[in-house]
Amino acid sequence: MVAIAAIVLAAGQGTRIRSRLPKVLHPLGGRPMIDHLLNTLARAGIEHPVVVVGHGADVLEEALAGRAVTVRQDPQLGTADAVRVGLTRVAASVRHVVVTVGDAPLLPADLFQQLLREQAEGEAAIALLSTRVADPTGYGRIVRDERGGCARIVEEADADAALHSIDEVNVGTYCFDAAWLRANVASVPASAKGEFYLTDLVAMAVGAGRRVSVVMAPRPELAAGINDRVQLAAAEQLLRQEIAERHMRNGVTIVDPATTWIGGAVEIGQDARIEPRTVLSGATVIGQDAVIGPNAEVRDSRIGPRSVVWASVVEESTVAEDVEIGPYSHLRPGCEIGPRCRIGNFAEVKKSHLGAGTQQHHFSYLGDAEVGERVNIGAGAVTANFDGVDKFPTVIGDDAFIGVDTMLRAPVTIGPGAKTGAGAVVTRDVAAGATVVGMPARRIELRRRTSESGPDHDRGEATASAERHSQGGRSSRPDA
Ligand code: UD1
Numbered sequence: 001m002v003a004i005a006a007i008v009l010a011a012g013q014g015t016r017i018r019s020r021l022p023k024v025l026h027p028l029g030g031r032p033m034i035d036h037l038l039n040t041l042a043r044a045g046i047e048h049p050v051v052v053v054g055h056g057a058d059v060l061e062e063a064l065a066g067r068a069v070t071v072r073q074d075p076q077l078g079t080a081d082a083v084r085v086g087l088t089r090v091a092a093s094v095r096h097v098v099v100t101v102g103d104a105p106l107l108p109a110d111l112f113q114q115l116l117r118e119q120a121e122g123e124a125a126i127a128l129l130s131t132r133v134a135d136p137t138g139y140g141r142i143v144r145d146e147r148g149g150c151a152r153i154v155e156e157a158d159a160d161a162a163l164h165s166i167d168e169v170n171v172g173t174y175c176f177d178a179a180w181l182r183a184n185v186a187s188v189p190a191s192a193k194g195e196f197y198l199t200d201l202v203a204m205a206v207g208a209g210r211r212v213s214v215v216m217a218p219r220p221e222l223a224a225g226i227n228d229r230v231q232l233a234a235a236e237q238l239l240r241q242e243i244a245e246r247h248m249r250n251g252v253t254i255v256d257p258a259t260t261w262i263g264g265a266v267e268i269g270q271d272a273r274i275e276p277r278t279v280l281s282g283a284t285v286i287g288q289d290a291v292i293g294p295n296a297e298v299r300d301s302r303i304g305p306r307s308v309v310w311a312s313v314v315e316e317s318t319v320a321e322d323v324e325i326g327p328y329s330h331l332r333p334g335c336e337i338g339p340r341c342r343i344g345n346f347a348e349v350k351k352s353h354l355g356a357g358t359q360q361h362h363f364s365y366l367g368d369a370e371v372g373e374r375v376n377i378g379a380g381a382v383t384a385n386f387d388g389v390d391k392f393p394t395v396i397g398d399d400a401f402i403g404v405d406t407m408l409r410a411p412v413t414i415g416p417g418a419k420t421g422a423g424a425v426v427t428r429d430v431a432a433g434a435t436v437v438g439m440p441a442r443r444i445e446l447r448r449r450t451s452e453s454g455p456d457h458d459r460g461e462a463t464a465s466a467e468r469h470s471q472g473g474r475s476s477r478p479d480a
């Protein structure tokens with residue numbers, strides 16, 4: 001095995017991003033920028049790179065713990081100085097050193113492999129990555145000699161007008177002959193600004209008669225450095241577009257990719273449809289034929305086949321098949337929603353399980369609730385699950401009917417088939433099949449209607465009659 005190491009440069013202040021957060025920790029596609037780079041290096045076969053840290057070192061070291069070896073560069077005297085510091089953590093047996101700037105997170109893994117091959121097979125002192133850009137401002141320019149070889153790299157600040165017009169630029173990613181790098185990195189002269197530029201090593205190698213090879217990155221947009229938040233947003237857009245295209249090619253309809261944001265780890269089933277202004281993030285899985293959006297946000301959740309999430313927020317929850325959610329519902333963490341449930345306007349659910357076919361409607365709240373199948377949760381119904389100190393559970397049996405504006409003071413159990421009247425404040429358990437009304441809710445017997453006296457009572461009628469009982473003070477018996 002040929003010993004290869006990587007050094008990632010991330011000690012600079014990142015002045016242009018104007019942030020208190022280290023630049024390489026700024027999120028891109030929902031993950032810190034440097035995560036992308038570490039994953040890419042791993043894909044190229046390079047694990048545990050050395051990351052040179054400086055500005056914001058404490059935060060950065062914490063973020064990288066277990067994934068990289070960190071070493072501090074203090075003071076930050078330029079990229080050559082950073083590599084010198086990084087080399088102190090590279091084993092003597094290492095023969096090829098990949099160096100990359102920490103702020104080019106979208107580089108593809110195969111370019112790292114290509115650089116390694118170029119350097120190793122060509123016995124070059126340096127193999128470097130270049131690319132052609134429409135606007136080279138800010139980049140080091142690649143100066144070619146008469147025979148087309150790379151003669152040197154000139155930094156923006158040191159370039160005259162003629163050099164400014166060169167559109168082939170240095171990406172900031174290299175593979176070095178480790179022995180040559182160790183012998184020469186400390187000899188880089190100080191620049192006019194007093195910094196030590198890694199890019200000066202190119203002219204030094206050429207001057208010493210060593211080979212410098214260049215690999216040209218075919219897609220400049222993936223090689224771009226992120227120095228400010230405008231470039232960060234451009235990278236975000238690019239990433240978003242790539243992810244959306246991958247799903248579309250896999251058979252997912254994305255109605256408006258420009259307003260859809262899908263995280264890199266999200267999975268989406270065939271013939272699902274993602275409507276405009278939708279955000280899918282984290283470890284989210286969307287089932288086949290599901291419709292998400294418009295205006296939906298789903299984070300770290302599973303949505304079953306054929307389910308619909310319209311203008312709603314779903315967090316850390318599991319939704320089965322054929323469910324309809326929204327508009328304007330909020331599933332907070334820990335919900336499990338059974339098949340064919342309907343969760344309507346302004347419903348909030350937290351850490352609750354809803355059985356198959358249960359319906360929860362207008363401006364209602366279920367928290368810490370175990371709800372059976374085919375239950376109806378009326379408008380304004382609320383589980384009072386919190387006494388100011390502790391949370392308590394509510395259990396609602398199959399086929400129960402919770403009338404409008406019912407308050408369920410937890411802990412409380414509503415038996416299967418039980419009913420609560422409009423405005424009931426339920427403070428005690430309700431037996432299976434019982435009907436309770438009032439404040440505090442007490443039990444009543446419902447008169448059975450015959451077909452002559454009116455239509456068979458449905459759920460709505462039962463609630464209304466319970467309400468009349470309670471208001472007229474004619475309830476038959478207190479709750480047993
Ligand atoms: C650098 C290159 C330039 C290249 C460009 C590509 C140099 C001198 N210039 O310029 O040729 O076109 O990247 O994006 O190398 N860093 C340290 N320690 C330091 C200074 C910088 O670790 O003392 C780190 C920074 O945190 C950053 C990386 O090195 O991640 C590059 O530094 P930056 O200031 O962004 O260099 P550029 O001006 O973009």
Ligand code: CA
Nearest residue numbers: 103225226227
């Ligand atoms: Ca940069």
